[in-house]
Ligand SMILES: NC(=O)C1=CN([C@@H]2O[C@H](COP(=O)(O)OP(=O)(O)OC[C@H]3O[C@@H](n4cnc5c(N)ncnc54)[C@H](O)[C@@H]3O)[C@@H](O)[C@H]2O)C=CC1
């Protein structure tokens with residue numbers, strides 16, 4: 219049955235979930251404080267690169283199932299479910315910055331009136347305890363406004379999102395599970411029913427448990443990556459092949475083959491931030507999260523592995539041109555947040571190298587990320603229009619992000635170069651015929 223949904227924040231998660239809810243037949247209002255973003259969305263432009271999103275958004279707009287606004291009053295009054303999908307970035311101490319979430323609650327609370335009942339759903343990743351804190355926070359805001367029985371005017375529910383960038387639409391439409399946490403099972407059930415067309419596995423929990431499931435899931439996946447990267451580093455010393463080790467491990471269904479790809483570390487807007495936030499939450503309660511701290515430190519070291527390897531072949535990089543293929547934190551996205559390419563390029567520049575960088579879609583975002591370096595190093599950092607142009611005049615190539623277009627390359631163009639494959643994309647026996655080749659954790 220059609221339900222009225224407002225989605226607060228039309229970033230990655232807000233836009234994908236809003237468009238998908240509309241595609242599922244609900245009426246959706248997407249709200250953002252970024253006026254330019256909303257104007258673009260009204261014109262049907264998709265401000266992020268996400269395969270499949272433009273299609274479902276276009277269909278939702280054509281069917282008038284989705285509309286966009288910057289007007290909180292309109293969004294709150296015309297919805298029964300209000301999904302919060304604003305950012306929860308890391309503060310310098312690693313804790314989650316909840317100021318955007320808090321500001322969204324304040325704006326919503328301004329427009330909940332006597333007689334209303336709204337279900338406020340946290341889709342943003344928020345630390346365990348936030349939902350119950352939010353209940354009291356919003357109740358007080360309503361009380362200050364003189365609203366009758368403020369606690370009856372709303373409920374707060376946790377419905378964490380597990381989508382991956384690049385596969386976001388598919389992940390939303392075919393979820394492994396939908397987790398809904400609330401202090402009232404009936405309210406949780408109402409949120410779960412929004413997904414009924416997808417017939418997903420549904421887990422209904424209390425508020426803090428749902429919040430913790432999100433952090434524990436991301437932290438576990440990040441742990442798998444740091445684990446396999448550490449194993450890769452040991453493999454290198456003894457001539458073992460980490461890709462085969464991972465396959466051998468993954469055949470054990472208790473381990474599963476996923477997230478065991480060794481490489482130059484994990485990036486993105488969530489793994490680094492969420493592991494750090496969980497560390498902060500643990501410490502705040504007097505716990506010593508040693509394992510989680512190692513997940514971060516192993517990852518920080520791993521990001522610079524390709525440069526370390528390059529230095530073994532070219533010990534002095536002063537004046538040496540190095541091509542870097544792949545800038546986004548992973549393929550199929552233009553997202554540069556915490557991308558391993560950032561420390562890699564910064565280190566290359568600080569060692570005196572000239573860098574020619576290429577990415578199929580993330581160059582514009584990369585230019586913003588490297589604004590300071592572009593000013594400081596001038597022509598020493600350039601962005602190439604295609605992968606082969608980046609190779610011109612380069613003595614070395616570092617592959618950081620395994621975009622599909624790098625799979626089948628004209629290997630002749632790599633002749634004589636030092637190639638560091640940060641994602642184990644190519645076959646060593648083939649590469650060694652053309653270039654000096656190194657990958658991660660393979661003999
Ligand atoms: N990016 C991802 O793949 C995933 C992200 N998440 C979580 O979802 C949340 C959102 O992440 P993203 O979509 O990546 O964030 P984002 O940074 O792409 O988008 C956030 C949006 O919220 C808007 N915004 C900020 N304050 C606002 C306010 N007071 N009212 C209305 N709009 C406001 C911003 O203008 C922006 O458009 C985070 O907590 C993140 O951890 C969860 C799963 C996947």
Ligand SMILES: O=C(O)[C@H]1O[C@H](OP(=O)(O)OP(=O)(O)OC[C@H]2O[C@@H](n3ccc(=O)[nH]c3=O)[C@H](O)[C@@H]2O)[C@H](O)[C@@H](O)[C@@H]1O
Nearest residue numbers: 379380381382383477478479481483484485486488547548
């Ligand atoms: O909370 C979030 O935001 C999301 O975080 C991740 O999704 P995402 O960051 O989009 O990307 P992933 O595909 O998980 O990759 C993250 C990083 O890990 C790296 N990775 C992944 C898998 C692997 O085996 N090895 C590896 O190094 C990738 O290159 C990438 O840098 C989770 O996979 C999602 O379930 C979650 O919803």
